[in-house]
Amino acid sequence: MTRVPHPEEVALAAATIAPLDRAALARIVRTSLDEDLGSDPGRDVTTQSTIAPEARVAGVVAAREDCVLAGIDAIEETLAQVAERLSLPAPHVTREASDGDRLPAGGVVARLEGPGHVVLIAERTLLNLLSRASGVATHTRRWADALEGTGARVLDTRKTTPGLRELEKYAVRVGGGTNKRMGLFDCAMVKDNHIVAAGSVAAAIARIGERFPDVPVQVEVESPAQAREAIAAGARFLMLDNMSADAMAALAAEVRSGERGSGEGESGEGGPGGTGKVWLEATGGLTLANVRDVAATGVDFMSVGALTHSSPIVDLGLDLA
Structure with missing residues:
Protein backbone atom coordinates (compact mmCIF):
# COMPACT_ATOMS: atom_id res chain seq x y z
CA MET A 1 0.00 0.00 0.00
CA ALA A 15 5.84 26.08 1.28
CA THR A 16 8.46 26.14 -1.48
CA ILE A 17 7.44 28.71 -4.06
CA ALA A 18 6.65 26.26 -6.81
CA PRO A 19 6.43 28.07 -10.15
CA LEU A 20 3.14 29.03 -11.71
CA ASP A 21 1.92 26.31 -14.04
CA ARG A 22 2.47 27.75 -17.51
CA ALA A 23 -0.26 25.67 -19.16
CA ALA A 24 -2.74 26.93 -16.56
CA LEU A 25 -1.60 30.51 -17.12
CA ALA A 26 -1.98 30.14 -20.89
CA ARG A 27 -5.53 28.86 -20.41
CA ILE A 28 -6.41 31.71 -18.04
CA VAL A 29 -5.05 34.32 -20.46
CA ARG A 30 -6.80 32.75 -23.45
CA THR A 31 -10.15 32.73 -21.65
CA SER A 32 -9.67 36.30 -20.45
CA LEU A 33 -8.84 37.53 -23.94
CA ASP A 34 -11.90 35.79 -25.37
CA GLU A 35 -14.03 37.64 -22.82
CA ASP A 36 -12.45 40.96 -23.76
CA LEU A 37 -12.19 40.60 -27.53
CA GLY A 38 -15.32 38.59 -28.22
CA SER A 39 -13.68 35.60 -29.89
CA ASP A 40 -10.40 34.41 -31.38
CA PRO A 41 -8.84 36.50 -32.86
CA GLY A 42 -11.47 39.01 -31.74
CA ARG A 43 -11.27 42.77 -32.05
CA ASP A 44 -10.67 46.01 -30.15
CA VAL A 45 -12.83 48.49 -32.06
CA THR A 46 -11.20 51.53 -30.44
CA THR A 47 -7.52 50.66 -30.76
CA GLN A 48 -7.85 49.18 -34.21
CA SER A 49 -9.66 52.30 -35.44
CA THR A 50 -7.40 54.96 -33.97
CA ILE A 51 -3.87 53.51 -34.17
CA ALA A 52 -2.08 52.26 -37.26
CA PRO A 53 -1.09 48.57 -37.17
CA GLU A 54 2.57 49.46 -37.77
CA ALA A 55 2.74 52.05 -34.95
CA ARG A 56 5.11 51.21 -32.12
CA VAL A 57 4.89 52.33 -28.51
CA ALA A 58 6.88 52.12 -25.30
CA GLY A 59 5.35 51.84 -21.88
CA VAL A 60 5.93 51.07 -18.22
CA VAL A 61 3.98 48.77 -15.91
CA ALA A 62 4.24 50.16 -12.38
CA ALA A 63 2.70 49.79 -8.93
CA ARG A 64 0.49 52.64 -7.77
CA GLU A 65 0.53 51.46 -4.15
CA ASP A 66 2.80 49.43 -1.89
CA CYS A 67 2.44 45.72 -2.65
CA VAL A 68 3.97 42.27 -2.94
CA LEU A 69 4.30 41.47 -6.62
CA ALA A 70 2.91 38.21 -8.04
CA GLY A 71 1.95 37.00 -11.50
CA ILE A 72 4.57 38.82 -13.56
CA ASP A 73 4.58 35.96 -16.09
CA ALA A 74 1.11 37.15 -17.15
CA ILE A 75 2.71 40.14 -18.86
CA GLU A 76 4.68 38.14 -21.44
CA GLU A 77 1.99 35.48 -21.81
CA THR A 78 -0.74 38.03 -22.56
CA LEU A 79 1.38 40.02 -24.97
CA ALA A 80 2.45 36.85 -26.80
CA GLN A 81 -1.12 35.60 -27.20
CA VAL A 82 -2.38 38.97 -28.46
CA ALA A 83 0.54 39.21 -30.90
CA GLU A 84 -0.27 35.74 -32.24
CA ARG A 85 -3.96 36.63 -32.70
CA LEU A 86 -3.03 39.76 -34.65
CA SER A 87 -0.09 38.20 -36.58
CA LEU A 88 2.16 40.92 -35.19
CA PRO A 89 5.54 40.70 -33.41
CA ALA A 90 5.41 40.28 -29.64
CA PRO A 91 6.57 43.37 -27.75
CA HIS A 92 9.92 43.26 -25.97
CA VAL A 93 9.62 43.06 -22.18
CA THR A 94 12.31 44.12 -19.71
CA ARG A 95 11.53 42.98 -16.19
CA GLU A 96 12.49 45.37 -13.42
CA ALA A 97 11.07 43.28 -10.56
CA SER A 98 10.33 39.66 -9.62
CA ASP A 99 7.45 37.84 -7.97
CA GLY A 100 7.76 38.15 -4.21
CA ASP A 101 9.35 41.60 -4.32
CA ARG A 102 7.89 44.21 -1.99
CA LEU A 103 7.32 47.19 -4.25
CA PRO A 104 6.68 50.75 -3.11
CA ALA A 105 4.13 52.96 -4.82
CA GLY A 106 5.74 53.96 -8.10
CA GLY A 107 7.91 50.85 -8.26
CA VAL A 108 8.48 49.70 -11.84
CA VAL A 109 7.44 46.14 -12.67
CA ALA A 110 8.42 46.01 -16.36
CA ARG A 111 9.13 48.10 -19.43
CA LEU A 112 7.47 47.29 -22.75
CA GLU A 113 8.27 48.23 -26.35
CA GLY A 114 6.53 47.01 -29.49
CA PRO A 115 3.43 47.23 -31.69
CA GLY A 116 0.85 49.62 -30.25
CA HIS A 117 -2.04 47.33 -31.17
CA VAL A 118 -0.58 44.48 -29.14
CA VAL A 119 0.32 46.57 -26.09
CA LEU A 120 -3.02 48.38 -25.82
CA ILE A 121 -5.18 45.35 -26.55
CA ALA A 122 -3.28 43.30 -23.96
CA GLU A 123 -3.23 46.10 -21.38
CA ARG A 124 -6.36 45.39 -19.35
CA THR A 125 -6.04 41.62 -19.35
CA LEU A 126 -2.44 41.61 -18.15
CA LEU A 127 -3.22 44.26 -15.52
CA ASN A 128 -6.30 42.37 -14.31
CA LEU A 129 -4.28 39.20 -13.74
CA LEU A 130 -1.25 40.96 -12.28
CA SER A 131 -3.40 43.10 -9.98
CA ARG A 132 -5.39 40.09 -8.76
CA ALA A 133 -2.35 37.92 -8.06
CA SER A 134 -0.48 40.76 -6.38
CA GLY A 135 -3.51 41.51 -4.22
CA VAL A 136 -3.59 37.92 -2.95
CA ALA A 137 0.18 37.89 -2.37
CA THR A 138 0.08 41.21 -0.54
CA HIS A 139 -2.75 40.08 1.73
CA THR A 140 -1.11 36.71 2.39
CA ARG A 141 2.18 38.39 3.30
CA ARG A 142 0.41 40.27 6.11
CA TRP A 143 -0.69 36.95 7.61
Whole structure:
Protein backbone atom coordinates (compact mmCIF):
# COMPACT_ATOMS: atom_id res chain seq x y z
CA MET A 1 0.00 0.00 0.00
CA THR A 2 1.26 3.50 -0.82
CA ARG A 3 2.33 5.38 2.29
CA VAL A 4 0.07 8.33 3.04
CA PRO A 5 2.10 11.55 3.39
CA HIS A 6 1.37 13.34 6.62
CA PRO A 7 0.36 17.03 6.67
CA GLU A 8 3.85 18.23 7.62
CA GLU A 9 5.27 16.79 4.43
CA VAL A 10 2.45 18.28 2.39
CA ALA A 11 2.88 21.70 3.98
CA LEU A 12 6.65 21.80 3.71
CA ALA A 13 6.53 20.78 0.06
CA ALA A 14 3.94 23.44 -0.71
CA ALA A 15 5.84 26.08 1.28
CA THR A 16 8.46 26.14 -1.48
CA ILE A 17 7.44 28.71 -4.06
CA ALA A 18 6.65 26.26 -6.81
CA PRO A 19 6.43 28.07 -10.15
CA LEU A 20 3.14 29.03 -11.71
CA ASP A 21 1.92 26.31 -14.04
CA ARG A 22 2.47 27.75 -17.51
CA ALA A 23 -0.26 25.67 -19.16
CA ALA A 24 -2.74 26.93 -16.56
CA LEU A 25 -1.60 30.51 -17.12
CA ALA A 26 -1.98 30.14 -20.89
CA ARG A 27 -5.53 28.86 -20.41
CA ILE A 28 -6.41 31.71 -18.04
CA VAL A 29 -5.05 34.32 -20.46
CA ARG A 30 -6.80 32.75 -23.45
CA THR A 31 -10.15 32.73 -21.65
CA SER A 32 -9.67 36.30 -20.45
CA LEU A 33 -8.84 37.53 -23.94
CA ASP A 34 -11.90 35.79 -25.37
CA GLU A 35 -14.03 37.64 -22.82
CA ASP A 36 -12.45 40.96 -23.76
CA LEU A 37 -12.19 40.60 -27.53
CA GLY A 38 -15.32 38.59 -28.22
CA SER A 39 -13.68 35.60 -29.89
CA ASP A 40 -10.40 34.41 -31.38
CA PRO A 41 -8.84 36.50 -32.86
CA GLY A 42 -11.47 39.01 -31.74
CA ARG A 43 -11.27 42.77 -32.05
CA ASP A 44 -10.67 46.01 -30.15
CA VAL A 45 -12.83 48.49 -32.06
CA THR A 46 -11.20 51.53 -30.44
CA THR A 47 -7.52 50.66 -30.76
CA GLN A 48 -7.85 49.18 -34.21
CA SER A 49 -9.66 52.30 -35.44
CA THR A 50 -7.40 54.96 -33.97
CA ILE A 51 -3.87 53.51 -34.17
CA ALA A 52 -2.08 52.26 -37.26
CA PRO A 53 -1.09 48.57 -37.17
CA GLU A 54 2.57 49.46 -37.77
CA ALA A 55 2.74 52.05 -34.95
CA ARG A 56 5.11 51.21 -32.12
CA VAL A 57 4.89 52.33 -28.51
CA ALA A 58 6.88 52.12 -25.30
CA GLY A 59 5.35 51.84 -21.88
CA VAL A 60 5.93 51.07 -18.22
CA VAL A 61 3.98 48.77 -15.91
CA ALA A 62 4.24 50.16 -12.38
CA ALA A 63 2.70 49.79 -8.93
CA ARG A 64 0.49 52.64 -7.77
CA GLU A 65 0.53 51.46 -4.15
CA ASP A 66 2.80 49.43 -1.89
CA CYS A 67 2.44 45.72 -2.65
CA VAL A 68 3.97 42.27 -2.94
CA LEU A 69 4.30 41.47 -6.62
CA ALA A 70 2.91 38.21 -8.04
CA GLY A 71 1.95 37.00 -11.50
CA ILE A 72 4.57 38.82 -13.56
CA ASP A 73 4.58 35.96 -16.09
CA ALA A 74 1.11 37.15 -17.15
CA ILE A 75 2.71 40.14 -18.86
CA GLU A 76 4.68 38.14 -21.44
CA GLU A 77 1.99 35.48 -21.81
CA THR A 78 -0.74 38.03 -22.56
CA LEU A 79 1.38 40.02 -24.97
CA ALA A 80 2.45 36.85 -26.80
CA GLN A 81 -1.12 35.60 -27.20
CA VAL A 82 -2.38 38.97 -28.46
CA ALA A 83 0.54 39.21 -30.90
CA GLU A 84 -0.27 35.74 -32.24
CA ARG A 85 -3.96 36.63 -32.70
CA LEU A 86 -3.03 39.76 -34.65
CA SER A 87 -0.09 38.20 -36.58
CA LEU A 88 2.16 40.92 -35.19
CA PRO A 89 5.54 40.70 -33.41
CA ALA A 90 5.41 40.28 -29.64
CA PRO A 91 6.57 43.37 -27.75
CA HIS A 92 9.92 43.26 -25.97
CA VAL A 93 9.62 43.06 -22.18
CA THR A 94 12.31 44.12 -19.71
CA ARG A 95 11.53 42.98 -16.19
CA GLU A 96 12.49 45.37 -13.42
CA ALA A 97 11.07 43.28 -10.56
CA SER A 98 10.33 39.66 -9.62
CA ASP A 99 7.45 37.84 -7.97
CA GLY A 100 7.76 38.15 -4.21
CA ASP A 101 9.35 41.60 -4.32
CA ARG A 102 7.89 44.21 -1.99
CA LEU A 103 7.32 47.19 -4.25
CA PRO A 104 6.68 50.75 -3.11
CA ALA A 105 4.13 52.96 -4.82
CA GLY A 106 5.74 53.96 -8.10
CA GLY A 107 7.91 50.85 -8.26
CA VAL A 108 8.48 49.70 -11.84
CA VAL A 109 7.44 46.14 -12.67
CA ALA A 110 8.42 46.01 -16.36
CA ARG A 111 9.13 48.10 -19.43
CA LEU A 112 7.47 47.29 -22.75
CA GLU A 113 8.27 48.23 -26.35
CA GLY A 114 6.53 47.01 -29.49
CA PRO A 115 3.43 47.23 -31.69
CA GLY A 116 0.85 49.62 -30.25
CA HIS A 117 -2.04 47.33 -31.17
CA VAL A 118 -0.58 44.48 -29.14
CA VAL A 119 0.32 46.57 -26.09
CA LEU A 120 -3.02 48.38 -25.82
CA ILE A 121 -5.18 45.35 -26.55
CA ALA A 122 -3.28 43.30 -23.96
CA GLU A 123 -3.23 46.10 -21.38
CA ARG A 124 -6.36 45.39 -19.35
CA THR A 125 -6.04 41.62 -19.35
CA LEU A 126 -2.44 41.61 -18.15
CA LEU A 127 -3.22 44.26 -15.52
CA ASN A 128 -6.30 42.37 -14.31
CA LEU A 129 -4.28 39.20 -13.74
CA LEU A 130 -1.25 40.96 -12.28
CA SER A 131 -3.40 43.10 -9.98
CA ARG A 132 -5.39 40.09 -8.76
CA ALA A 133 -2.35 37.92 -8.06
CA SER A 134 -0.48 40.76 -6.38
CA GLY A 135 -3.51 41.51 -4.22
CA VAL A 136 -3.59 37.92 -2.95
CA ALA A 137 0.18 37.89 -2.37
CA THR A 138 0.08 41.21 -0.54
CA HIS A 139 -2.75 40.08 1.73
CA THR A 140 -1.11 36.71 2.39
CA ARG A 141 2.18 38.39 3.30
CA ARG A 142 0.41 40.27 6.11
CA TRP A 143 -0.69 36.95 7.61
CA ALA A 144 2.70 35.32 7.13
CA ASP A 145 4.40 38.29 8.77
CA ALA A 146 1.93 38.21 11.66
CA LEU A 147 2.75 34.53 12.26
CA GLU A 148 6.51 34.99 12.03
CA GLY A 149 8.25 33.08 14.80
CA THR A 150 5.15 31.28 16.10
CA GLY A 151 5.76 27.98 14.33
CA ALA A 152 2.26 28.05 12.82
CA ARG A 153 1.61 28.52 9.10
CA VAL A 154 -1.26 30.11 7.22
CA LEU A 155 -3.10 27.92 4.70
CA ASP A 156 -5.41 28.82 1.85
CA THR A 157 -8.70 27.09 0.98
CA ARG A 158 -10.76 26.16 -2.07
CA LYS A 159 -12.62 29.48 -1.84
CA THR A 160 -11.03 30.79 -5.01
CA THR A 161 -12.28 32.69 -8.04
CA PRO A 162 -13.60 30.12 -10.55
CA GLY A 163 -11.02 29.61 -13.27
CA LEU A 164 -8.25 31.43 -11.39
CA ARG A 165 -7.32 28.83 -8.77
CA GLU A 166 -3.84 28.09 -10.12
CA LEU A 167 -3.00 31.79 -10.26
CA GLU A 168 -4.45 32.63 -6.85
CA LYS A 169 -2.87 29.68 -5.07
CA TYR A 170 0.47 30.53 -6.68
CA ALA A 171 0.04 34.06 -5.32
CA VAL A 172 -0.54 32.61 -1.84
CA ARG A 173 2.80 30.80 -2.09
CA VAL A 174 4.51 33.98 -3.25
CA GLY A 175 3.06 35.82 -0.25
CA GLY A 176 4.49 33.30 2.21
CA GLY A 177 1.41 31.11 2.66
CA THR A 178 0.91 27.41 2.07
CA ASN A 179 -1.50 25.58 -0.24
CA LYS A 180 -3.38 22.94 1.73
CA ARG A 181 -4.98 21.29 -1.25
CA MET A 182 -5.54 22.25 -4.85
CA GLY A 183 -8.95 20.62 -5.06
CA LEU A 184 -11.13 17.69 -4.12
CA PHE A 185 -8.65 15.25 -5.65
CA ASP A 186 -5.50 15.63 -3.54
CA CYS A 187 -6.67 15.72 0.10
CA ALA A 188 -9.74 14.14 1.68
CA MET A 189 -11.68 16.35 4.11
CA VAL A 190 -14.33 14.53 6.12
CA LYS A 191 -17.21 16.80 7.15
CA ASP A 192 -20.56 16.24 8.85
CA ASN A 193 -22.38 15.11 5.72
CA HIS A 194 -19.66 12.58 4.89
CA ILE A 195 -19.90 11.15 8.40
CA VAL A 196 -23.68 10.85 8.15
CA ALA A 197 -23.43 9.18 4.74
CA ALA A 198 -20.70 6.76 5.85
CA GLY A 199 -22.31 6.01 9.23
CA SER A 200 -19.42 7.14 11.43
CA VAL A 201 -16.08 8.93 11.45
CA ALA A 202 -14.26 5.59 11.54
CA ALA A 203 -16.21 4.26 8.56
CA ALA A 204 -15.53 7.41 6.52
CA ILE A 205 -11.78 7.27 7.24
CA ALA A 206 -11.61 3.56 6.49
CA ARG A 207 -13.42 3.90 3.17
CA ILE A 208 -11.15 6.72 2.02
CA GLY A 209 -8.09 4.69 2.98
CA GLU A 210 -9.35 1.71 1.00
CA ARG A 211 -10.31 3.72 -2.10
CA PHE A 212 -7.59 6.39 -2.14
CA PRO A 213 -4.65 5.27 0.03
CA ASP A 214 -2.32 7.86 -1.50
CA VAL A 215 -4.05 10.98 -0.12
CA PRO A 216 -3.89 12.56 3.34
CA VAL A 217 -7.17 12.58 5.28
CA GLN A 218 -8.47 15.45 7.40
CA VAL A 219 -11.51 15.45 9.69
CA GLU A 220 -13.43 18.64 10.50
CA VAL A 221 -14.46 18.82 14.18
CA GLU A 222 -16.36 21.45 16.17
CA SER A 223 -15.66 20.31 19.74
CA PRO A 224 -13.02 18.52 21.81
CA ALA A 225 -15.38 15.53 22.06
CA GLN A 226 -15.57 15.25 18.27
CA ALA A 227 -11.79 15.62 18.08
CA ARG A 228 -11.30 12.71 20.50
CA GLU A 229 -13.72 10.58 18.50
CA ALA A 230 -11.85 11.35 15.28
CA ILE A 231 -8.46 10.57 16.85
CA ALA A 232 -9.78 7.30 18.24
CA ALA A 233 -10.94 6.46 14.71
CA GLY A 234 -7.42 6.99 13.39
CA ALA A 235 -7.52 10.62 12.21
CA ARG A 236 -4.18 12.41 12.44
CA PHE A 237 -5.12 15.70 10.75
CA LEU A 238 -7.92 17.69 12.36
CA MET A 239 -9.56 20.96 11.36
CA LEU A 240 -10.84 22.73 14.47
CA ASP A 241 -13.84 24.65 13.17
CA ASN A 242 -14.80 27.81 15.11
CA MET A 243 -13.43 26.37 18.34
CA SER A 244 -12.62 28.83 21.13
CA ALA A 245 -8.98 29.60 21.90
CA ASP A 246 -9.30 28.03 25.34
CA ALA A 247 -10.78 24.84 23.87
CA MET A 248 -8.05 24.66 21.22
CA ALA A 249 -5.31 25.17 23.79
CA ALA A 250 -6.72 22.47 26.05
CA LEU A 251 -7.11 20.05 23.14
CA ALA A 252 -3.60 20.76 21.84
CA ALA A 253 -2.15 20.15 25.31
CA GLU A 254 -4.09 16.87 25.60
CA VAL A 255 -2.97 15.71 22.16
CA ARG A 256 0.69 16.63 22.72
CA SER A 257 0.66 14.97 26.11
CA GLY A 258 -0.58 11.77 24.52
CA GLU A 259 2.16 11.97 21.90
CA ARG A 260 4.87 12.40 24.53
CA GLY A 261 3.40 9.61 26.59
CA SER A 262 3.76 7.20 23.69
CA GLY A 263 7.23 8.36 22.75
CA GLU A 264 6.17 9.86 19.46
CA GLY A 265 8.56 12.16 17.62
CA GLU A 266 8.02 14.59 14.78
CA SER A 267 7.26 11.86 12.27
CA GLY A 268 7.24 8.75 14.42
CA GLU A 269 4.66 6.05 14.79
CA GLY A 270 3.57 6.72 18.38
CA GLY A 271 0.98 9.26 19.47
CA PRO A 272 -2.69 8.75 20.33
CA GLY A 273 -3.70 5.37 19.05
CA GLY A 274 -0.06 4.64 18.24
CA THR A 275 -0.23 5.84 14.65
CA GLY A 276 1.61 9.17 14.53
CA LYS A 277 1.48 12.85 15.30
CA VAL A 278 -1.86 14.64 15.29
CA TRP A 279 -1.78 17.84 13.22
CA LEU A 280 -4.16 20.61 14.24
CA GLU A 281 -5.57 23.31 11.99
CA ALA A 282 -7.63 26.23 13.26
CA THR A 283 -10.31 27.80 11.09
CA GLY A 284 -13.15 30.27 11.53
CA GLY A 285 -13.07 33.64 13.29
CA LEU A 286 -9.40 34.26 12.48
CA THR A 287 -8.20 37.84 12.08
CA LEU A 288 -4.85 39.57 11.88
CA ALA A 289 -5.59 40.94 15.34
CA ASN A 290 -5.98 37.52 16.98
CA VAL A 291 -3.75 35.33 14.83
CA ARG A 292 -0.83 35.23 17.27
CA ASP A 293 -3.14 34.38 20.15
CA VAL A 294 -4.53 31.47 18.13
CA ALA A 295 -1.02 30.34 17.22
CA ALA A 296 -0.16 30.33 20.92
CA THR A 297 -2.77 27.60 21.51
CA GLY A 298 -0.41 25.11 19.89
CA VAL A 299 -2.09 24.57 16.52
CA ASP A 300 0.14 23.81 13.56
CA PHE A 301 -1.83 25.60 10.87
CA MET A 302 -4.63 28.09 10.40
CA SER A 303 -6.68 28.24 7.22
CA VAL A 304 -7.95 31.57 5.96
CA GLY A 305 -10.42 31.61 3.09
CA ALA A 306 -10.10 35.38 2.90
CA LEU A 307 -6.64 35.02 1.35
CA THR A 308 -8.34 34.27 -1.94
CA HIS A 309 -11.99 35.23 -1.59
CA SER A 310 -11.54 38.68 -0.04
CA SER A 311 -8.14 40.07 -1.03
CA PRO A 312 -8.47 43.49 -2.68
CA ILE A 313 -6.63 43.89 -5.94
CA VAL A 314 -3.45 45.96 -6.09
CA ASP A 315 -3.59 49.11 -8.21
CA LEU A 316 -1.11 48.68 -11.04
CA GLY A 317 -1.00 50.66 -14.24
CA LEU A 318 0.46 50.64 -17.72
CA ASP A 319 1.47 54.10 -18.95
CA LEU A 320 2.89 54.88 -22.38
CA ALA A 321 6.09 56.92 -22.39
